[in-house]
Amino acid sequence: MYRLTEDLAIVQTLDFFPPMVDDPYIFGQIAAANALSDVYAMGAVPKTALNIVCFPEKMDIDILNQVLQGGSEKVVEAGAVLAGGHSIDDVDVKYGLSVTGIIDPKKIYTNVGCRPGDVLILTKPLGVGIVCSANRVGEASASAMEAAIRSMTTLNKYAAQVVRSFPVNSCTDVTGFGFLGHLHEMLGDSASAVIYSDQIPHIPEALHYAEEFLITGAAQRNRNFLEHYVQIEPQVPFGIEEVLFDPQTSGGLLVSLPGEAGREVLTELEKLGLPCGIVGEVVARSEKEIVVR
Amino acid sequence: MKKTVDATGLACPLPVVETKKALKEMSRGELEVIVDNLVSLQNLEKMAKQLGLAHKLETISDNKHVIQIAVSEKQGEAASPSEETGTRSSGGAVVVLSSDRMGNGDDELGRVLMKSFVYALTEMDPLPAKVLLYNTGVKLSIQGADTLTDLQKLEGQGVEILNCGTCLDFFQLASELGVGSVTNMYEIVQSQMEAEVIIKP
Numbered sequence: 001m002y003r004l005t006e007d008l009a010i011v012q013t014l015d016f017f018p019p020m021v022d023d024p025y026i027f028g029q030i031a032a033a034n035a036l037s038d039v040y041a042m043g044a045v046p047k048t049a050l051n052i053v054c055f056p057e058k059m060d061i062d063i064l065n066q067v068l069q070g071g072s073e074k075v076v077e078a079g080a081v082l083a084g085g086h087s088i089d090d091v092d093v094k095y096g097l098s099v100t101g102i103i104d105p106k107k108i109y110t111n112v113g114c115r116p117g118d119v120l121i122l123t124k125p126l127g128v129g130i131v132c133s134a135n136r137v138g139e140a141s142a143s144a145m146e147a148a149i150r151s152m153t154t155l156n157k158y159a160a161q162v163v164r165s166f167p168v169n170s171c172t173d174v175t176g177f178g179f180l181g182h183l184h185e186m187l188g189d190s191a192s193a194v195i196y197s198d199q200i201p202h203i204p205e206a207l208h209y210a211e212e213f214l215i216t217g218a219a220q221r222n223r224n225f226l227e228h229y230v231q232i233e234p235q236v237p238f239g240i241e242e243v244l245f246d247p248q249t250s251g252g253l254l255v256s257l258p259g260e261a262g263r264e265v266l267t268e269l270e271k272l273g274l275p276c277g278i279v280g281e282v283v284a285r286s287e288k289e290i291v292v293r
Numbered sequence: 294m295k296k297t298v299d300a301t302g303l304a305c306p307l308p309v310v311e312t313k314k315a316l317k318e319m320s321r322g323e324l325e326v327i328v329d330n331l332v333s334l335q336n337l338e339k340m341a342k343q344l345g346l347a348h349k350l351e352t353i354s355d356n357k358h359v360i361q362i363a364v365s366e367k368q369g370e371a372a373s374p375s376e377e378t379g380t381r382s383s384g385g386a387v388v389v390l391s392s393d394r395m396g397n398g399d400d401e402l403g404r405v406l407m408k409s410f411v412y413a414l415t416e417m418d419p420l421p422a423k424v425l426l427y428n429t430g431v432k433l434s435i436q437g438a439d440t441l442t443d444l445q446k447l448e449g450q451g452v453e454i455l456n457c458g459t460c461l462d463f464f465q466l467a468s469e470l471g472v473g474s475v476t477n478m479y480e481i482v483q484s485q486m487e488a489e490v491i492i493k494p
Contacts, residue, residue, distance in 0.1 A: 139310075211343075213313065215309070217333060223335075
């Protein structure tokens with residue numbers, strides 16, 4: 001964040017990655033929605049974006065056009081302007097954006113700041129990493145991939161608009177470190193959380209694929225890192241456990257806000273049409289930072 | 294039957310996919326999977342644990358890790374999530390020998406039955422994970438006991454033989470112990486709490 005005046009600041013983010021789906025147009029949409037997501041998680045409004053492209057010179061240029069088309073449509077949907085970009089020749093395709101947004105610096109959401117008494121709300125389903133991983137080995141169903149794509153291409157703009165009218169204590173977007181990884185960051189060192197394993201919005205097939213061990217290396221790295229902070233009660237099914245560690249692409253917002261507001265926020269979020277839910281509560285700091293029940 | 298899957302160079306979830314394929318083709322035996330990173334190894338370990346298959350992990354170098362998975366016909370039922378595999382697949386059963394006789398009634402008959410029981414144990418597949426001996430049961434594992442050879446055979450095949458220390462002291466037999474290690478009440482309780490089945494003749 002860079003403050004320009006008393007009530008105006010800019011925020012800048014950058015994210016790019018290789019394709020996780022076959023369709024170049026959809027990949028473009030996902031990469032853009034993912035790059036824009038950071039800005040929404042801070043409570044800011046995206047204004048300008050720059051393309052970042054790696055593309056093999058020998059590959060069909062029409063593929064690149066489709067990627068850029070998908071990306072550009074999401075930038076327009078976000079209400080921002082695509083101001084240019086840069087491309088280089090590379091062995092693999094990679095695409096993403098650098099996004100600049102504006103915000104009143106007094107209203108920025110921090111990603112550390114959960115308070116005891118808060119509820120935790122997640123605005124998108126988990127499990128897209130597992131589903132994409134199953135898809136890579138030809139094991140994902142069409143409906144599971146559809147649900148994952150729908151979630152990944154959805155801008156966090158709409159969820160951000162909903163939570164804006166409530167007193168948010170902390171907000172982040174769930175990406176590579178998985179739900180538990182990002183929650184760990186949000187809790188800082190002054191609060192703990194209890195997570196309701198039966199209330200986690202997820203893509204139903206993800207549980208099944210997890211039980212077939214179609215899981216990623218990144219999820220295991222998340223697990224290794226978080227081991228000491230997280231206690232998972234024995235009755236929690238293995239599939240849900242994996243979903244909680246699963247790295248997400250263009251994941252939802254994870255919002256911590258006072259308990260009274262929880263129900264009302266959820267009702268509004270449900271109208272957006274994606275699986276979402278109150279997934280836990282923030283409690284006073286206890287021995288284990290996160291307990292999954 | 295022994296089989297090897299070389300999953301080096303494969304990214305998750307492919308090592309798991311290849312391992313599952315190999316497991317499906319095996320009814321029993323040992324499956325060895327080689328991977329080139331620790332995270333893949335951990336994912337395979339997680340799978341073996343969830344499937345209740347006995348397994349053993351070994352890191353040969355930074356980019357060579359091996360998991361050995363024991364496949365038995367009753368896979369997923371009797372197999373133990375324990376990390377030890379003996380020369381034969383070891384199950385999750387814990388055998389408790391709380392007396393040197395088997396059953397109540399005639400003491401002489403009880404001794405004969407116990408000798409026969411311990412011998413029969415050595416023929417089981419899968420073998421039990423542990424044998425716990427307490428009270429007069431510890432007399433089965435001292436020098437000169439007619440059950441000693443069979444208990445030693447079990448130990449040689451990876452079965453843990455645990456003798457109650459208090460009991461050995463009580464009978465003043467500590468110096469004559471011929472097999473297994475000396476344990477305490479904590480471990481005796483914990484072993485039984487964690488057992489899949491407890492067998493008490």
